Amino acid sequence: MARKTKEDAQKTRDAILNGAEQVFLDKGVAQATMADIADAAGVSRGAVYGHYPNKIDVCKAMSERMFALETMHFIPAGNSAMEALVQTGLYYLNLFCQPGTAQSVIAILYFKCERSPENTALIRHRDLITKLAMHYSLRLLRRAVQNKELPDTLDLRLSNLYLHTVFDGTYDMLQDFYPDRPQAALPDCERMLRTAVSSLIHAPYFQRNNEGQA
Numbered sequence: 238m239a240r241k242t243k244e245d246a247q248k249t250r251d252a253i254l255n256g257a258e259q260v261f262l263d264k265g266v267a268q269a270t271m272a273d274i275a276d277a278a279g280v281s282r283g284a285v286y287g288h289y290p291n292k293i294d295v296c297k298a299m300s301e302r303m304f305a306l307e308t309m310h311f312i313p314a315g316n317s318a319m320e321a322l323v324q325t326g327l328y329y330l331n332l333f334c335q336p337g338t339a340q341s342v343i344a345i346l347y348f349k350c351e352r353s354p355e356n357t358a359l360i361r362h363r364d365l366i367t368k369l370a371m372h373y374s375l376r377l378l379r380r381a382v383q384n385k386e387l388p389d390t391l392d393l394r395l396s397n398l399y400l401h402t403v404f405d406g407t408y409d410m411l412q413d414f415y416p417d418r419p420q421a422a423l424p425d426c427e428r429m430l431r432t433a434v435s436s437l438i439h440a441p442y443f444q445r446n447n448e449g450q451a
Contacts, residue, residue: 246288249278249280249284249288250288250298252278252279252280253274253275253278253280253284253285253288253289253295254295254298254299254302255277255278256274256275256276256277256278256279256280257269257274257277257278257292257295257296257299258299258338258341258342258345259277259341260273260274260277261296261299261345261349262341262344262345262349265349265350265351266292266293266296266345266349266350266351266356266359267351267353267355267356269292270292271285271286271291271292271295274292274295293355293356293358293359296345296346296350296359297358297359297362299342299345300342300346300362300363300366302338303338303339303342304366306338306339308332308339309332309339311324311325311328311329313325313328316384317381317384317386318377318378318380318381318384318386319377319381319386319387319434319435319437321377321380322374322377322378322381322400322430322434323427323430323431323434325373325374325377326400326404326407326430327423327426327427327430330404330407330408330411330423330426330430331420331423333408334411334419334420334423335420346359346363346366347363348412350363370401371397371401374397374400374401375393375394375397378391378393378396378397378400378437379393386438387437387438388438388444390444390445391437391440391443391444391445392443392444392445395443396437396440396443399433399437399443400433400434403429403430403433404430407426407429407430410422410426411426
């Protein structure tokens with residue numbers, strides 16, 4: 238009986254998070270209510286409050302569920318760190334362009350989560366996700382230097398910021414110019430990402446100054 242209760246509770250949580258995805262996409266986090274989420278999930282408000290104290294915790298749980306998915310744990314193939322940077326960027330661009338949970342959650346966190354006192358905890362959660370992504374790419378850049386794919390005079394901090402700026406801009410381009418068929422633009426995205434990564438080999442303005450690398 239206890240096992241069935243756990244399974245039922247998980248089904249209810251999944252229904253709540255699925256409903257929340259649609260509500261947050263339609264209304265944004267600020268305008269959404271727990272009643273909206275309950276209606277979209279097909280459960281009572283009491284059921285929603287029984288699992289989550291407020292909509293911010295619902296949104297965080299929705300995000301955590303997405304990042305726990307097996308599809309989010311991509312391991313690039315091969316020994317080249319520079320190629321791994323390109324592969325990783327392309328993988329997540331493709332994933333975020335496909336209809337489904339990953340696309341919805343990213344859109345909510347970065348486009349539907351307004352900066353407001355109410356959303357402070359969620360903004361911090363979003364910023365942590367960004368920091369983890371930047372930490373991962375910085376590790377690959379360091380590995381590229383160790384492998385002598387990139388010069389050891391390269392300012393890795395600035396290079397990392399540059400690559401993330403290119404990735405963010407590429408993602409925005411897909412949303413703005415290819416809203417109905419973003420995957421059609423992925424070949425162009427690959428060319429942009431490869432250009433950005435390979436440009437670091439000869440990047441005179443990205444070299445460390447005499448005081449050392451930040």
